[in-house]
Amino acid sequence: MTRARIAIIGASGYTGAELVRLVTSHPRMEIAALAADRNAGKAMGDVYPSFAHMDLPRLVATDDIDWSGIDLAFCGLPHATAQAVIGGLPRDLKVVDLSADFRLRDAAVYAKWYGHEHHAPELQDEAVYGLPEFYRDALKTTRLAAGTGCFVVTGLMPLLPLCEAGLIDLDDIVIDAKTGITGAGRSAAEWKLFSEVTEGTKAYGIATHRHTAEFDQELSKAAGREVVVSFTPHLLPMNRGILATIYVKGDPEAIQAALAARYAAEPFVQVMPMGEAPTTWSVRGSNMVRIGVTPDRRPGRAIIVSVLDNLVKGASGQAVQCANLMLGFEETEGLMLAPMFP
Numbered sequence: 001m002t003r004a005r006i007a008i009i010g011a012s013g014y015t016g017a018e019l020v021r022l023v024t025s026h027p028r029m030e031i032a033a034l035a036a037d038r039n040a041g042k043a044m045g046d047v048y049p050s051f052a053h054m055d056l057p058r059l060v061a062t063d064d065i066d067w068s069g070i071d072l073a074f075c076g077l078p079h080a081t082a083q084a085v086i087g088g089l090p091r092d093l094k095v096v097d098l099s100a101d102f103r104l105r106d107a108a109v110y111a112k113w114y115g116h117e118h119h120a121p122e123l124q125d126e127a128v129y130g131l132p133e134f135y136r137d138a139l140k141t142t143r144l145a146a147g148t149g150c151f152v153v154t155g156l157m158p159l160l161p162l163c164e165a166g167l168i169d170l171d172d173i174v175i176d177a178k179t180g181i182t183g184a185g186r187s188a189a190e191w192k193l194f195s196e197v198t199e200g201t202k203a204y205g206i207a208t209h210r211h212t213a214e215f216d217q218e219l220s221k222a223a224g225r226e227v228v229v230s231f232t233p234h235l236l237p238m239n240r241g242i243l244a245t246i247y248v249k250g251d252p253e254a255i256q257a258a259l260a261a262r263y264a265a266e267p268f269v270q271v272m273p274m275g276e277a278p279t280t281w282s283v284r285g286s287n288m289v290r291i292g293v294t295p296d297r298r299p300g301r302a303i304i305v306s307v308l309d310n311l312v313k314g315a316s317g318q319a320v321q322c323a324n325l326m327l328g329f330e331e332t333e334g335l336m337l338a339p340m341f342p
């Protein structure tokens with residue numbers, strides 16, 4: 001069986017390292033090139049000792065990659081940098097971008113939320129939103145997939161079917177999300193110090209977080225009218241994981257039944273029995289999303305809890321799921337990882 005030859009740009013970052021973990025154990029992929037910025041020139045095992053026993057290509061600058069024979073590139077770069085780098089790649093190369101650069105379809109919305117004009121609007125037009133459970137057919141034929149925001153996929157999995165089916169009040173959606181610190185990447189910053197993160201929590205980006213625009217875009221599309229959500233992220237002292245508690249107005253029984261039916265055949269989504277709520281431990285290291293629905297004490301309202309691992313279904317695992325579709329492989333190939341617990 002021939003394997004697809006894969007390049008990982010941004011391999012020295014957290015999502016890049018997670019891609020190395022996933023691609024090296026994928027039966028139909030092999031790593032052809034690994035690129036980095038400050039770490040270019042180093043061995044991957046020197047940047048991440050967890051890879052020291054593996055035979056991996058040395059990290060190089062993106063400009064030094066020989067693209068001949070490479071089938072697909074994953075791009076795990078900061079937003080704004082990603083669009084410049086992807087704009088310079090061969091036009092026939094398949095690309096799965098993990099950044100925010102190609103998620104927002106309206107260039108004016110991008111400029112508003114990201115504070116600058118888009119530098120590759122023609123690529124933005126070409127990109128397919130990288131959520132396989134909802135964009136499966138389009139992903140099979142696209143050249144460029146735009147990986148979803150990690151908070152956004154956590155919230156969209158329960159909310160999209162409910163908006164599509166008109167089962168909730170579209171003007172009353174509240175998403176309260178908690179994330180682990182790896183969501184912020186590996187670059188150094190004072191606020192990421194152990195002493196600044198442990199033994200406490202904080203809300204941030206209240207009513208202003210960039211993912212709010214992505215929620216609005218996808219939920220509005222599903223509902224067929226404008227949807228504006230309330231969204232607040234919180235930082236928890238843990239490495240991996242996102243847990244979103246979502247408050248909606250609608251019949252809890254109908255909501256749970258609709259989600260269970262919608263995802264019955266989806267390998268990476270589990271809807272729990274009524275009244276049960278998932279934990280981040282139950283998805284750690286896996287490509288799973290787990291969703292639980294509980295009736296609120298107030299009649300006609302439901303509280304939904306949704307969890308995933310931000311580095312897997314929230315980023316690199318979902319990127320591999322997209323790549324599988326783009327390369328004509330089984331969607332689940334290389335991704336049936338059991339969660340790591342304890």
Ligand SMILES: NC(=O)C1=CN([C@@H]2O[C@H](COP(=O)(O)OP(=O)(O)OC[C@H]3O[C@@H](n4cnc5c(N)ncnc54)[C@H](OP(=O)(O)O)[C@@H]3O)[C@@H](O)[C@H]2O)C=CC1
Pocket residue numbers: 009010011012013014015016035036037038039040075076077078079081098099100147148149150182183184185186187310311314315
């Ligand atoms: N972490 C997460 O849970 C998620 C992240 N994302 C998105 O994925 C992307 C990558 O995130 P993450 O891996 O966490 O980030 P990291 O900060 O951990 O890694 C960033 C990577 O980009 C490289 N890089 C930085 N600046 C440049 C540059 N100017 N030119 C070329 N390469 C550069 C770095 O190389 P070097 O280290 O060698 O300098 C590193 O490999 C981001 O856009 C992020 O928003 C999306 C979903 C979830």
Ligand SMILES: CC(=O)N[C@@H](CCC(=O)OP(=O)(O)O)C(=O)O
Pocket residue numbers: 079098099100148149150151179180181182183184210211233235
């Ligand atoms: C803990 C933490 O800081 N998390 C990041 C989420 C990163 C992510 O998924 O964002 P993009 O790919 O959209 O940049 C944040 O809140 O900005």
